[in-house]
Amino acid sequence: MVSLALALSVTxxxxxxxxxxxxxxxxxxxxxxxAPPLTHGHFLGTDELGRDLLSRIIWGARASMxxxxxxxxxxxxxxxxIGLTAGYYRGWWESVAMRLTDTLLAxxxxxxxxxxxxILGPSLVNATLAIGIVQVPKIVRVxxxxxxSIREESYVEAAIAAGASDWAILIRHALPNMTSTxxxxxxxxxxxxxxxxxxxxxxxxxxxxxxxxWGVMLTAAQSYMTQMPWLAILPGLAIFVATLSFNLxxxxxxxxxxxxxxx
Amino acid sequence: xxxxxxxxxxxxxxxxxxxxxxxAPTAPAQSPAGAPQGPPPKRGGELILxxxxxxxxxxxxxxxxxxxxxxxxxxxxxxxxxxxxxxIVPRLAAELPRFSSDGLTVTILLRRNVRFNDGTPMDAQAxxxxxxxxxxxxxxxxxxxxxxxxxxxxxxxxxxxLTLSRPLAPLLATLSDRAGMVMSSTQLQKLADNFADNPVCxxxxxxxxxxxxxxxxLERSKYYYDANNVYLDRVxxxxxxxxxxxxxxxxxxxxxxxxxxxxxxxxxxxxxPKFTLLTVTSNGYVPISINIANVAGxxxxxxxxDSPMTDLQLREAFELALDRDRINRFVFGAKQxxxxxxxxxxxxxxxxxxxxxxxxxxRAKELVGRSGxxxxxxxxxxxxxxxxxxxMGELIQSMVRDAGFNIALRPIExxxxxxxxxxxxxxxxxxxxxxxxxxxxxxxxxxxxKGSDNYGNAQDPEIDALLDKQRVETNFExxxxxxxxxxxxxxxxxxxxxxxxxxxxxxxxxxxxxxQMFADGMPRLKSAGFAAGR
Numbered sequence: 157m158v159s160l161a162l163a164l165s166v167t168x169x170x171x172x173x174x175x176x177x178x179x180x181x182x183x184x185x186x187x188x189x190x191a192p193p194l195t196h197g198h199f200l201g202t203d204e205l206g207r208d209l210l211s212r213i214i215w216g217a218r219a220s221m222x223x224x225x226x227x228x229x230x231x232x233x234x235x236x237x238i239g240l241t242a243g244y245y246r247g248w249w250e251s252v253a254m255r256l257t258d259t260l261l262a263x264x265x266x267x268x269x270x271x272x273x274x275i276l277g278p279s280l281v282n283a284t285l286a287i288g289i290v291q292v293p294k295i296v297r298v299x300x301x302x303x304x305s306i307r308e309e310s311y312v313e314a315a316i317a318a319g320a321s322d323w324a325i326l327i328r329h330a331l332p333n334m335t336s337t338x339x340x341x342x343x344x345x346x347x348x349x350x351x352x353x354x355x356x357x358x359x360x361x362x363x364x365x366x367x368x369x370w371g372v373m374l375t376a377a378q379s380y381m382t383q384m385p386w387l388a389i390l391p392g393l394a395i396f397v398a399t400l401s402f403n404l405x406x407x408x409x410x411x412x413x414x415x416x417x418x419x
Numbered sequence: 420x421x422x423x424x425x426x427x428x429x430x431x432x433x434x435x436x437x438x439x440x441x442x443a444p445t446a447p448a449q450s451p452a453g454a455p456q457g458p459p460p461k462r463g464g465e466l467i468l469x470x471x472x473x474x475x476x477x478x479x480x481x482x483x484x485x486x487x488x489x490x491x492x493x494x495x496x497x498x499x500x501x502x503x504x505x506x507i508v509p510r511l512a513a514e515l516p517r518f519s520s521d522g523l524t525v526t527i528l529l530r531r532n533v534r535f536n537d538g539t540p541m542d543a544q545a546x547x548x549x550x551x552x553x554x555x556x557x558x559x560x561x562x563x564x565x566x567x568x569x570x571x572x573x574x575x576x577x578x579x580x581l582t583l584s585r586p587l588a589p590l591l592a593t594l595s596d597r598a599g600m601v602m603s604s605t606q607l608q609k610l611a612d613n614f615a616d617n618p619v620c621x622x623x624x625x626x627x628x629x630x631x632x633x634x635x636x637l638e639r640s641k642y643y644y645d646a647n648n649v650y651l652d653r654v655x656x657x658x659x660x661x662x663x664x665x666x667x668x669x670x671x672x673x674x675x676x677x678x679x680x681x682x683x684x685x686x687x688x689x690x691x692p693k694f695t696l697l698t699v700t701s702n703g704y705v706p707i708s709i710n711i712a713n714v715a716g717x718x719x720x721x722x723x724x725d726s727p728m729t730d731l732q733l734r735e736a737f738e739l740a741l742d743r744d745r746i747n748r749f750v751f752g753a754k755q756x757x758x759x760x761x762x763x764x765x766x767x768x769x770x771x772x773x774x775x776x777x778x779x780x781x782r783a784k785e786l787v788g789r790s791g792x793x794x795x796x797x798x799x800x801x802x803x804x805x806x807x808x809x810x811m812g813e814l815i816q817s818m819v820r821d822a823g824f825n826i827a828l829r830p831i832e833x834x835x836x837x838x839x840x841x842x843x844x845x846x847x848x849x850x851x852x853x854x855x856x857x858x859x860x861x862x863x864x865x866x867x868x869k870g871s872d873n874y875g876n877a878q879d880p881e882i883d884a885l886l887d888k889q890r891v892e893t894n895f896e897x898x899x900x901x902x903x904x905x906x907x908x909x910x911x912x913x914x915x916x917x918x919x920x921x922x923x924x925x926x927x928x929x930x931x932x933x934x935q936m937f938a939d940g941m942p943r944l945k946s947a948g949f950a951a952g953r
Contacts, residue, residue: 182820183817184817186749204683204750205749205810205813205814206749360830364827364828365809365812365813365816365828366813366816366817375806375809376806376809376810378661378663379662379681379683379684379806379807379810380683382687383683383687
């Protein structure tokens with residue numbers, strides 16, 4: 157429950173950042189530069205340019221959630237049809253899809269991200285794209301495995317006998333029966349995507365200043381690590397809390413869908 | 420829920436601990452600067468130092484980065500050089516140059532028995548070949564510096580004579596930098612345009628290898644004329660653009676010297692007895708160059724570019740939205756010198772009477788409105804991809820937003836940025852310059868229509884005429900007046916908006932002695948070494 161509450165808090169912070177955040181994340185308070193936490197008017201203090209840390213952390217949730225949710229959706233939209241048809245039809249299409257998947261898996265995530273940033277320029281959209289692309293082969297594999305299993309099920313055989321078309325079988329029978337697996341997969345991918353977004357922004361390949369992001373905040377905090385450690389600890393804590401809570405929620409969802417657990 | 424309360428309590432404890440970790444700064448002792456310090460070094464050893472930016476081509480003909488100069492000054496000595504007290508002294512030359520009474524002929528007597536690092540003799544013929552290459556090779560960045568030199572002739576093996584089309588006041592300073600670095604004729608013949616692959620000059624160290632982005636290795640030259648006073652066996656320069664990473668490498672012992680220290684790390688260095696801090700007031704500065712008409716590269720025909728900043732009113736509005744003192748305070752801990760001209764206060768030519776426009780948002784907004792440009796005025800600002808420069812970019816972004824500008828920051832690696840600026844692929848760009856002793860070195864190349872670093876391709880016959888005139892004026896007061904006139908015109912044109920003059924901070928292990936860095940900000944390792952008995 158705690159993890160669900162935390163995950164909900166992060167989601168709500170991302171959705172309602174303009175309402176919740178006490179300040180605009182780009183507003184400078186030059187009278188309170190590098191103010192420590194618990195300073196009057198700045199609960200979590202301010203950064204090196206006098207910007208309110210609490211506001212930036214709340215707004216940073218937006219970048220993380222945007223990258224997390226959109227890249228997961230992107231991965232699902234691209235990978236599910238490939239995995240589904242590869243597992244159902246098999247043959248040459250399965251071979252091609254699986255070899256492409258192997259090829260994509262051979263590329264380290266950062267290579268893809270750096271390549272995209274070099275071609276398209278660093279931005280949150282391109283970072284989301286890179287994170288989504290990296291998730292595709294993993295989802296393809298899971299979907300194909302599910303499709304392989306489902307095609308042998310008796311209700312599929314019955315549908316074929318009843319004269320249902322391939323598309324009808326895939327959309328009406330196979331896809332609904334793998335939904336729980338895909339939901340679990342999505343909850344696993346989401347925290348990975350949050351960390352990936354922070355990593356890319358930390359490296360300057362994701363969110364660009366002055367848009368707040370936990371990764372960008374960590375980059376800026378490097379210069380003050382020894383003297384003002386809260387500048388790094390607070391966004392680090394935000395990443396930790398978001399990742400852990402979504403991971404635990406993912407575990408809960410998996411348990412909820414686990415047929416063994418239902419028995 | 421007890422677990423939730425526990426997490427909340429832990430969070431508050433963590434916050435309190437971090438708050439307690441804040442310490443009030445104490446006044447630290449200042450370290451001496453410039454001259455060799457401590458006991459004489461022992462012989463031998465490998466010294467590793469950082470470069471704040473990677474070098475571009477290791478050929479003084481084409482070199483345009485301060486990173487490259489850091490290397491050159493340790494393996495390519497110039498004819499003349501800067502000394503610790505800021506004066507120019509002979510280096511490969513035997514004495515200061517002799518000027519004819521009309522200032523049109525300059526005679527340079529060379530030092531005896533000097534050999535290049537490949538063992539071949541450095542003579543007048545080699546100087547002629549080098550200077551002719553600088554003057555005439557297409558793409559040479561030294562061409563505009565030596566544009567007044569019409570002929571280089573060999574008088575005898577030790578004497579070179581330069582013929583000038585007009586007197587050239589900054590010639591001595593010019594020959595104290597890359598334009599005075601003599602290259603091995605044998606190596607030039609062998610490698611021609613690929614000289615940068617294995618550069619050979621005269622210097623305390625010779626080139627061994629370069630792995631781009633990782634290291635440049637030099638070793639003690641056995642042919643150097645003063646080899647007995649060189650202590651180190653080997654020197655490794657490591658390009659590390661991130662000042663935090665540089666400092667962490669110094670702390671971990673992976674670096675012996677950090678060439679540029681971030682203002683935020685100064686206190687930590689001063690508190691740590693393992694390190695020495697070196698402070699240098701340099702001739703360098705940091706400006707924002709604005710692309711006005713560079714469509715196809717510096718030196719090409721100016722054209723119309725797609726940028727709102729071609730409008731002078733918007734350039735003025737942009738400058739009026741800046742607060743240089745705040746930039747200095749919040750980005751550099753008040754360690755730099757806010758400025759709006761390219762001549763440093765340490766320079767005799769510093770125009771004391773010129774004042775900087777202060778921040779005036781009302782006027783800036785008025786100018787933006789009058790320009791008719793749609794608001795917000797969206798402009799891209801390229802900044803070197805170091806944390807401190809990005810931070811400065813963010814502050815500028817925030818300041819000018821008040822006047823109606825929307826700045827898109829584009830952090831970029833130094834050499835790539837230089838290439839983009841040269842080719843005209845920018846709208847506005849932060850273009851730090853390490854500075855020259857003679858004001859011409861900070862002006863001509865950047866503001867003359869034919870200047871080799873006129874990134875924005877700004878054209879103004881009046882400014883050109885003044886720049887040409889100050890070059891031939893040999894009377895100090897008259898020249899100072901001309902330079903002040905040029906600066907006033909540049910300030911009005913606003914093709915370059917100056918932000919601050921650089922105070923440079925280097926930090927090094929107390930094991931290292933004899934390390935020098937002068938007003939040009941270049942580390943000099945000839946006399947450096949490791950302290951005996953450590």
